[in-house]
Amino acid sequence: xxxxxxxxxxxLLVAFIIMQFFQPKKNLGILSTGKDLFSQVYVDDSxxxxxxxxxFDCHSNHxxxxxxxxxxxxxxxxxKHVTEGKEKLNFTEWQSYPDKEKISNLVDIYDExxxxxxxxxxxxxxxxxxxxxxxxxxxxxxxxxKEGLVLLNKKEE
Amino acid sequence: xKKLILTPxxxxxxxxxxxxxxxxxxxxxxNEKTAGITMVSNEFPENVAKILKVHCNDCHVSTSKSDKAKxxxxxxxxxxxxxxxxxxxxxxxxxxxKEGEMPPEKYLNHYPDKKLTEEQTKTLVKWAEETMxxxxx
Numbered sequence: 001x002x003x004x005x006x007x008x009x010x011x012l013l014v015a016f017i018i019m020q021f022f023q024p025k026k027n028l029g030i031l032s033t034g035k036d037l038f039s040q041v042y043v044d045d046s047x048x049x050x051x052x053x054x055x056f057d058c059h060s061n062h063x064x065x066x067x068x069x070x071x072x073x074x075x076x077x078x079x080k081h082v083t084e085g086k087e088k089l090n091f092t093e094w095q096s097y098p099d100k101e102k103i104s105n106l107v108d109i110y111d112e113x114x115x116x117x118x119x120x121x122x123x124x125x126x127x128x129x130x131x132x133x134x135x136x137x138x139x140x141x142x143x144x145x146k147e148g149l150v151l152l153n154k155k156e157e
Numbered sequence: 158x159k160k161l162i163l164t165p166x167x168x169x170x171x172x173x174x175x176x177x178x179x180x181x182x183x184x185x186x187x188n189e190k191t192a193g194i195t196m197v198s199n200e201f202p203e204n205v206a207k208i209l210k211v212h213c214n215d216c217h218v219s220t221s222k223s224d225k226a227k228x229x230x231x232x233x234x235x236x237x238x239x240x241x242x243x244x245x246x247x248x249x250x251x252x253x254x255k256e257g258e259m260p261p262e263k264y265l266n267h268y269p270d271k272k273l274t275e276e277q278t279k280t281l282v283k284w285a286e287e288t289m290x291x292x293x294x
Binding site for chain 1: 164228229240241242244245246248249252289292
């Protein structure tokens with residue numbers, strides 16, 4: 001019995017080590033592309049900081065990886081979030097969205113932040129600095145609404 | 158001697174099995190059961206309301222069992238949305254029906270007749286675009 005237990009441990013260890021060789025591609029692109037949110041629209045510094053701190057790890061072309069984020073299988077889960085998050089909303093590609101898409105993203109941002117669905121809860125457990133206070137949530141929501149109304153009232157594209 | 162090979166092998170299989178299980182769990186939405194209620198707000202033209210009722214409202218009404226779906230979009234609460242929110246949602250609707258993301262594939266496996274026909278997709282997209290344009294005037 002003791003022997004079996006030892007084998008299980010060894011197999012787990014070997015599996016863990018082998019896993020380290022299969023790392024997803026890291027999200028380490030450049031943020032100021034000229035197409036990013038901040039390059040063409042004026043965004044208040046307070047909002048900028050909130051978005052960068054709480055959202056950019058999954059919704060931009062650059063993730064700040066914590067050391068344990070390099071360890072598989074954590075890195076695999078992290079990568080899944082980044083890929084799916086960027087697909088829905090990428091602040092680095094913001095200016096390439098048509099106006100209607102921008103509006104829809106802003107409305108979604110409003111809803112997600114209002115409902116407390118973003119940032120993802122699993123992320124907040126390890127990133128305490130990304131937790132948004134009620135006041136900070138209000139700031140993001142009113143920014144999103146204001147920005148959305150500007151786009152909505154813009155006559156032609 | 159046999160045990161020497163068998164134990165690690167079984168352990169390995171167990172790990173693979175467990176891993177695949179957690180992945181599946183991540184992907185499935187357990188709330189996709191039908192609510193069976195067919196309300197829509199009175200703001201939709203009849204041809205649109207008909208499609209929404211049959212193809213979307215098992216999930217997208219405020220009485221739906223799917224929290225995720227109703228939070229994103231409840232067609233019986235459509236009148237409560239302002240123009241900005243409507244524009245945002247209309248754009249989302251165009252996106253998901255064009256891409257064939259809605260109704261969800263899993264649901265269609267159970268209810269194949271809920272799939273939107275090309276004609277219905279066109280009707281929804283046209284309505285959504287016209288409604289958005291009407292806000293611009």
